[in-house]
Amino acid sequence: MQAESSQLEPTPSQPPPLEQTTPRLSPVAASLLRTLFTLLIALLMGALVMWVSGKDPLQAYRALLQTSLGSRTAVANSLLAATPILFTAMAAAVAFRAGIFNVGAEGSLYLGGFAAAWVGFTFTDLPAWLILPLAFLAAGLVGGLWCYFPAVLRSRLQVDELVTTILLNYVAILFTEYLVNGPFLVPGVANAMSPQVVPAARLPRLMPPSQLNASFLLALAAALVMIYLMTRSKLGYEIRMVGDNPQFARWSGINVAGVIERVMVIGGILGGLAGAGQVLGVHYRFIAGFSSGLAFTGMTVALLVRNSPVGALLAALLFGMLRSGSATMEIMTDVPRDLIRVLEATIIFFAAIEFGSLLWRRRRER
Amino acid sequence: MTYLFMQSITKRFPGVTANDGVDLSVERGSIHALLGENGAGKSTLMRILYGMYAPDHGRIFLEGREIRIPNPRAAIQLGIGMVHQEFQLVPSLTVAENIALGYEPRRNGLVDRKTQRRQIEAILERFGFSLPLDKPIADLPVGIQQQVEIIKLLYRKAELLILDEPTSVLTPQEVEGLFAVLQTLREEGKTIIYITHKLREVKTICETATILRRGRVVGRLEVAAASEKELANLMVGEQVVDQVFPRSRQIGQERLVLKQVSALDDRGVPALREVNMTLRAGEIVGIAGVQGSGQSELVEVIGGLRPARGEIWLNGREVSRFSPRQRRQRGLAVIPEKRKEQGLNLATHIQENVISTRYYKPPFSGWLTLFTRPAEQFAGRILHEYNVAAPGVRSMVKNLSGGNQQKVITGREMIDHPEVLVAAYPTRGLDVGAAQFVREAMIGRRDQGGAVLLISADLDELFAVSDRILILYEGRIVGEKKPDETTFEEVGLYMTGHLHAG
DSSP states (O other): OOOOHHHHHHHHHOOOOOOOOOOOHHHHHHHHHHHHHHHHHHHHHHHHHHHHHHOOHHHHHHHHHHHSSSSOOOHHHHHHHHHHHHHHHHHHHHHHTTTTTOOHHHHHHHHHHHHHHHHHEEEETTTHHHHHHHHHHHHHHHHHHHHHHHHHHHHHHOHHHHHHHHHHHHHHHHHHHHHHTTTTOOOSOSSSBBBOOOOGGOOBSSSSSSBBHHHHHHHHHHHHHHHHHHBHHHHHHHHHHHHOOHHHHHHHHHHHHHHHHHHHHHHHHHHHHHHHHIIIIIIOOBBTTSSSHHHHHHHHHHHHHHTTTHHHHHHHHHHHHHHHHHHHHHHHHHHHHHHHHHHHHHHHHHHHHHHHHHHHHHHHOO | EEEEEEEEEEEEEEEEEEEEEEEEEEEEOOOOEEEEEESSHHHHHHHHHHHSSSEEEEEEEEEEEEEEEHHHHHHHHHHEEOSSSSOOOOOTTTTHHHTTTTOOOTTTTOHHHHHHHHHHHHHHHHOOOOOOOTTTHHHHOOOHHHHHHHHHHHTOOOOOOEOOOOOOOOOOHHHHHHHHHHHHHHTTOOEEEEESSHHHHHHHHHHEEEEEEETEEEEEEEEESHHHHHHHHHHHSSOOGGGOOOSSSOOSSSEEEEEEEEOOOOOOEEEEEEEEEEEEETEEEEEEEETTTHHHHHHHHHHHHOOEEEEETTTTEOOOOOOOHHHTTTTEEEEOOOOOIOOOOOOOOOOHHHHTTTSSSTTBBOOSOHHHHHHHHHHHHHHTTTTTTSSSSSSBGSOOOOHHHHHHHHHHHHHHHHSSEEETTTTOOOOOOHHHHHHHHHHHHTTOOOOOEEEEEEEEHHHHHHEEEEEEETEEEEEEEGGEEEEEEHHHHHHSSOOOOO
16 A cells, blocks of 8 residues: 555654553563474474375384484484584574575585695695694684675675676586586596595594584584574674664664675685584595585574574574485385475475565565 | 544554544545644554554544445555655566556566556546656656556556655756646646645645544645644644753863765665865754655765765774774764664664674673673663663564664663764654653763764754754755754744755
8 A cells, every 4th residue: 555654654743553452472582482383384294295195104204203313323423413503593593683695605615625624635734633623613613704795795895695696606606516527536536525624634433333522512512603603792783683674773873884895704614614523523635516406405404493593503403314315215114215304494484484585675674 | 525534543553543533524626735744643643544554433424435445456546646755666676567566557467568558648638648658767856756646556457546745855946847837737627635744734735634634634624725834833842841951051072074976876876975074072962854865875975884075083093994883983973864764673682782893892701702790781771771671681673662662772772971972863663752862862862962963853852952053954964053043833834945055
């Protein structure tokens, strides 16, 4: 209706809104409820899909649970699958909370992964205590820088970060692919891989025979740091104010451009670390296309929990379970692992209600 | 013949009775003025007529038949149209697209552009308009945009047109144009309700007038038979004695100085033109002007939110290149114009709203961490000292009344005794008590040696609290008056560009 915007304008005769005193569900309880509801719907949808295609949903879910939590190794594998998602979920949550749509963590993940691999196969003489921090440092640096570029475009020139980061992801993915097919091609090995990193640059396994490795601990630490950052720190306050109402933040004297830049760079650093963790802990080399959308899984997680950092930590672990369980479930039952994608898609669908309001706010702010 | 009759309309909002048994009757084919000061209840009455509010009491008759108007769409179907102060146009669409928007003729489910064009051209011809139908709205001056709004109503077959302070955004030449348009509409048999608080316009264009004061009808008369003075007395009423504050006793050194400051508005059009002004300790300087004379840009330029040419000095130091925060650190505080958009974060509670200008300093935070205890105490102090009616410091700001929201902002900006306070429309939309509270807070700050720049649309307020009044017209300071040495009328002449200093 054409009258709506003027209805919202405060005018001398506009009424003060009623004071609201009705008790409500606490925000934490409400968001928990919403998350559980979304998950439940997703599981039901998955069951429906299986039932329609003539499979037994109960059996499949039992298998899923069994293979993700049923044994020490199963748990370890779930944590392994959760490791990169922890990083990327935090990257997505922090950006979303500031009202920023940073998809660039995927590109950072590739470039950071390659940087870590490069350190690992180039400085062959360094001891583990030096080469590992160096590799992660390089990964974080490259990942952060990669997102700094679109961040500056966004904060200084109002170039839409969603567009730039999506496009730059292709640049990063294809560039690393070129690197391992060209300058860093290993003769005699299947191409699209870098040389292996030296043994000193390989992260220790935590629970063999699972591939679970020390990068999980790093991811956990990073998640805790991010929880502190978003809930207790000055920057976290700034992020929340900018995300809620950038105009208010500006009028209050908060450096909105600076907050946006920091948020995007933090996302890039986390992406880079995620890549390094996969390279140094699982693959021991850079493999082209190794991520297949880990940053997007992180975004799904962040959407599911509506950017709550604690929620992101828990949901990332849950997604790890789903991912690792689905692989074995496929073997044990005849339910394909793509079912898990159905679950994730359903989650995205329901979380999209939040997603939509986020996009709406982005538009209004311009 | 009476076209519209609104009978004893009453509308109450919490704390305010906006309309109290208001009668309004309008003849077909006439221009009827709805006259009154800001807050007299004109807009509420018209929003009721346009279906935006439901009245608590009262009936509405159109051509003798009682009608109900649940929403604006129903009003449009009844032939009632409204031109709002803020135009409801889509800047990127063309004039023709805007006119037909939402009411496009269709053929086979698609917009029938040929018919649409023919219909619009027929209307233009009948009413003697010429508009660039294919130009996007964004490229057109405000006066033309207003004409587009009017044509839009005619396209929707409006018989009764409500114009809400239509000249507040227009230049004098554009006002002439508008009046010509209104004459034509009247000759074509349309009925017009003209909301205004400008007497000259009433005398020029209207035949009859209903005058509102504080939600009641205080007069209904033939304009030709009444003098401007008579109208003014009805509108303003008796001066309320307790509204006048003692003037400043001690004026000190320069606190805020603007030298040759110019700035563009969001459209890139000059909004401030070489503004010079000086604000001293212990005085309140009021800025008067019709809406859109550069007030918003002035506040933004001083606050550091809009780039400008020229120099801005704060407490003896040039701050033209300083960020908003740096200016605040030099003693500036700003009560922004838009309470809910700029002044508050509605998504969070009072505590987080009141620390937004100081969270980064001790005792609110350390090197990295934000502490909650000091914030809680600070918010509690604001609730207490500024009489905010709220259950606690963790109450969501969106659940507070407008007055209490404004008190939260006022407290945040004033509790530290800023040397320079810029207050943009700080009492807009507040009830009498809350408005008085905010005014007293500004007076208190002044008496303690603070410098206050008050931007207001309310002449009563400006006359009551200002020590000097500067008049802004088309981005220029065109006059400076002491309130005790001038009249509403004289300031009004400056505001409308009829008088210039020097």
